[in-house]
Amino acid sequence: MVQGKGSVLQRRRGGILLHLTSLPGAGESGSLGSEAFRFVEFLADCGLSVWQVLPIGPTHADGSPYQCLSAHAGHPELIDLRPLVECGWLAANAVDAGNTTTQGRANLLDRAYQAFRADKGDRLEEFAKFVQFHAYWLEDYALFCVLRRCFDHRPWWEWPLKYRDRDADSLARIRARFELEIDRVRFEQFLFFRQWQELQRYAHRHGVLLFGDMPIFVAADSADVWTRRQYFRLDREGKPAVVTGVPPDDFSPTGQRWGNPYYDWEAMEKDGFAWWVERVHTQLELFDWIRIDHFRGFEACWEIPAECETAEYGRWVDTPGEALLEAIQARFGPLPLVAENLGFITPQVEALRKKFALPGMLILQFAFDGGGNNPYLPHNHTFDNVVYTGTHDNDTTLGWFESLDVGRQTYVYEYLGRPHESMPWALMRAAFASVAAVAIVPMQDVLGLGRGHRMNTPGTTAGNWRWRFCWEQLTPEHRERMRRLAHLYGRA
Secondary structure: OOOOOOOOOOOOEEEEEOOHHHOOOOOOOOOOOHHHHHHHHHHHHOOOOEEEOOOOOOEOOOOOOOOEOOOOOOOHHHOOOHHHHHOOOOOHHHHHHHOOOHHHHHHHHHHHHHHHHHOOOOHHHHHHHHHHHOHHHHHHHHHHHHHHHHOOOOOHHHOOHHHHOOOHHHHHHHHHHOHHHHHHHHHHHHHHHHHHHHHHHHHHHOOOEEEEEEEOOOOOOOHHHHHOHHHEOEOOOOOEOEEEEEOOOOOOOOOEEEEEEOEOHHHHHHOOOHHHHHHHHHHHHHOOEEEEEOHHHHOEEEEEEOOOOOOOOOEEEEOOHHHHHHHHHHHHOOOOEEEOOOOOOOHHHHHHHHHOOOOEEEEHHHOOOOOOOOOOOHHHOOOOEEEEOOOOOOOOHHHHHHHOOHHHHHHHHHHOOOOOOOOOHHHHHHHHHOOOOEEEEEHHHHOOOOOOOOOOOOOOOOOOOOOOOOHHHOOHHHHHHHHHHHHHOOOO
């Protein structure tokens, strides 16, 4: 049985934010292969003990890890093909030739699955146990994937009615007809979880914790919404009746319309938030710590009519976040959660966070507007927080600093004590010196990268989620400076 793993606030730590897709490698994205293990070694060598990643689920075509096909599954493109050679399911020369494109990898996974089914070894028993343990989400997800392929990857509400509305006889017939294809999806997830657990064990041996990210909302076109329509505010066709987002502010005059379906909180509360308990169960299996993206939504959510093209005409709707967190805590005990409490945060949100002793987030790039009362300024920090120079949604620290006018740059350096260090190291030092329990810096800042290297630009859909680094960018000086910061400020 998966249990909670205790508070994040046990001692001072330091870490790096780097998504798995940003790792080096031959393919179109990073993977769970040797480069991930090498990154663990790099962290440990620097005295750092936290590796933070973005959501690791299977994405839609835009690649956003915050709009996944499943709240439970792992992304097949993160699977490392090398161990399949060691298992005897693939030839080494085939992997070398076909490991660089998405379609090539899919073909190799097909070949590996066929060899796996012909294998009479102990792995078949291990696979059967995996399928049984994860049946609460895996069976519906596997069927969902096969049906998406049958219907040209159209969203599920555009499928023929008998499949859209989950007619039991029709689903039974399709399961029988496509049993091998469904089993192939199970096999992918078996490989993903197996490799993830190997990486996690390796990280633990090196004193490194894996810090994951759980978006509060899920994608409309996902196995979760298709199979559990009763938990979402949908119309008769299965499309969202209302959608999520945030209201207009100084940064966005029309707000942000995310488009995720809004939960039917009353239906969820009636069965003790069973859907959420299952979701947290999977995340605790994968991660040591979990960030709750948009924790604000556990107190109240900005509800937007689906027909509105912007977020201007939404309204705040209260949510039963306290009851939800109590149900999760009753099931798992003390939880290693971090609340993403950025943006417009009310006293009620902070009271909810503090009631469950959840650390919040502090972003140093947000600190230098509004005067001395700005909560992100280091002199206002408290221990119950995770401090960042920036996140995946920010520009790199160097890019941010270079975008400031000369007067603002002067103020930043004056506040930091006119350090001799240039950016981004001056702000990274401020993060590690903070009284906040945990300090995290993006890998782009470690490498001193400027504009053109950010991971995501909110409000845009092109060119995001593609940034990667290479080991040649990392010098002995980078390692030594990170090691020095970790030791100097008690985070090693």
